[in-house]
Amino acid sequence: MTSSSYKVKFWGIRTNTRAQGDGKKPRVVSHTVRWTVGTAEKSSTFKTKGLAESFLSELRQAARKGEPFDLESGLPASMIKAKDVRTxxxxxxxxxxxxxxxxxxxxxxxxxxxxxxxxxxxxxxxxxxxxxxxxxxxxxxxxxxxxxxxxxxxxxxxxxxxxxxxxxxxxxxxxxxxxxxxxxxxxxxxxxxxxxxxxxxxxxxxxxxxxxxxxxxxxxxxxxxxxxVKLRRPKPGGEIDRRSVVNPAQARQLLTAVTYVGRTRGPMMRAMFAAMYFGGLRPGEAAGLREQDCHLPKTGWGLLTLAKTRPESGKRYTDSGETHDERGLKHRGAKETRPVPIPPELVTILRDHITAHDVAADGRLFRTESGKAFSGSTVSKIWKEARGYAFPPDVVASPLAARPYDLRHAAVSLWLNAGVHAPEAAERAGHGVDVMLRVYAKCIDGQREMANRRILEALA
Incomplete structure (x- = not known):
């Protein structure tokens, strides 16, 4: 038995009224569209005449286009589809x-x-x-x-x-x-x-x-x-503003200034900022750094084997219900690690930090006195105050090290300008080589002179 029919007949719109008492004109309450599909009578009632006329017009147009009407609902195929569409x-x-x-x-x-x-x-x-x-x-x-x-x-x-x-x-x-x-x-x-x-x-x-x-x-x-639809926006350059990059002397000034902020929070954050500058760590990587990830010899270079990152996201979005989400490293598999050699200066800072402040129950180096990770707002507040101690007002108003993340930018810029080969610098920073060279293009000094000198040596 077929479920649709092309035999459709339309009737006029019926106006529905309600009596309002003796001597009063009945009040119009609704309007009903009536039609038949096959032998079955169908109807649909609307509050206003305009809505009823619009509905009847859609039915007539569908019939003129030769659409089949569903016997059960009485609607043409196009209107059934529209009715099923989600918002x-x-x-x-x-x-x-x-x-x-x-x-x-x-x-x-x-x-x-x-x-x-x-x-x-x-x-x-x-x-x-x-x-x-x-x-x-x-x-x-x-x-x-x-x-x-x-x-x-x-x-x-x-x-x-x-x-x-x-x-x-x-x-x-x-x-x-x-x-x-x-x-x-x-x-x-x-x-x-x-x-x-x-x-x-x-x-x-x-x-x-x-x-x-x-x-x-x-x-x-x-x-x-x-x-x-084409909404044209300029492609992001992605390059780091070289005005935000501190030199080693300025970085050390900032690390000292951090210790002047607050009774305990500033001193407890100094080593975290140092890891971002001397090791090129992302903030989330510094937050996830554990004692077992650190090889800190008494002399010479040390090694950080990064395994976790703890970006701040908000309790609504993490599976743990904590503000920081524990994840694998960016752009790597869940269990992949990244070795980062660190200079003796950072080794000493981290050893002193562990001696002075101990570590969290899970081994994390950088945490509040209660063991939680520092919130992003707290880190930004401490950093802002430290810049005020480290720099004169005109420098404070500049982009120089405006954000803690700029310490990482300064680290990678330093490596590249020191002549570290791009693949090695990219491995330490956790970047792809092409991305790193594009991002830090404006921060690399002296490359033209070095290239000219090498060409002259080759020609000779």
Whole structure:
């Protein structure tokens, strides 16, 4: 028995009224569209006449195009498909939950941040819209978290989620270039409306692109709509600003100044900053450094065998529920290590640090008095105050060592300028050679003169 029919007949729209008492004109309460498919009568009621007329018009257009009508629902094939389409909001929630177990904490943070911005744009202009701050909290602190991590929603958050469910555009709306472009434009701006860095935009666009590829894989979109929309942004250079790179004397001034900050926190952080400068460690690698990773002889060079990194992500995104996520090294397998030879000066600093402050229960060198990792905000605060002690006001206002991460940049720049071969410097820094040379291109001094001298020697 067939489940559809091409035999369709339409009737006029029926107006439904309600009596209001003696002498009063009946009040119109709804409008009903009526039609038959085969021999079965169908109807659908709407609050306004305009909605009813629009629905009837869609039915008539489908019949004129020769579409089959479903006997059970009474709808043409195109309208059934549209009815089954998910909203962007529902799809985004499903996407986050599908990829959450496979993503690192920092990736989860970036994924939910990106999709929150897109979700706020892909909505109908529906009355009762909560403010953007409330909608962001509803998404990042509730909807985009796995079910077992969600807190009890406040009435405000529950209301914001109801509004999103009702106002979100269908996923297929992204087939229209104007909606895809609006989403991309939102990714190119910061919350204050200023332009985001090109690298930030490209990172967020990559998340959005991956989500849409997932929609294509699920056959909810026929093709990735981003391929049809070009929002040109300059390619990020990625080079380090040489003005941020300290020389050895300035680095030592900063390491001394750190010890002047606070009663215990500054002195306990000095060796961590020293590891970033003399060893070229990333902040997360320094946070994960353990005593068993360190070979610290009484004399001569030592060796750090890096095995773990502890980037800060926030409790909502880590599997442990701690603010720092324990991961393998960046760009390496989960159990791969990276050997980093360290000069005698850093060996002495680390030995003195262990003697003075001991280590955490799990062997980590750098931790608070309670054993936790230093928060990023605390590290930044200590560093900012130390710069004020180490430098005069005009230098403090400059980019010189503005962030702790600039110590790592200074380390790699020093190695390259000292003549360390690029593959060796890249191995110590945990970079690819091509990336390292591109990133540090503006920080390498004297290479032209050295090249000229070697060419002359070869010609002679």
């Amino acid at each position: 962007w909001y529902a799809f985004a929630v499903d996407y986050v939950h599908a990829w959450w177990p496979h993503a690192a904490a920092k990736s989860r943070d970036g994924m939910t941040d990106t999709l929150t911005g897109v979700t706020l744009v892909l909505t109908h202009d529906r009355p009762g819209r909560p403010d953007d701050a409330t909608l962001r909290r509803a998404l990042r602190h509730f909807a985009f978290l796995p079910l077992d991590r969600r807190p009890v929603p406040t009435p405000e958050i529950a209301g914001a989620l109801r509004w999103l469910e009702a106002a979100s555009l269908p996923l297929t709306a992204l087939d229209e270039a104007k909606h895809t472009r609006a989403a991309l434009e939102s990714l190119s701006l910061l919350l204050d409306g200023t332009a985001a860095a090109t690298s930030t935009y490209r990172r967020k666009r990559a998340v959005f692109h991956h989500a849409l590829e997932y929609a294509v894989e699920r056959e909810e979109l026929s093709a990735n709509p981003l391929h049809r």
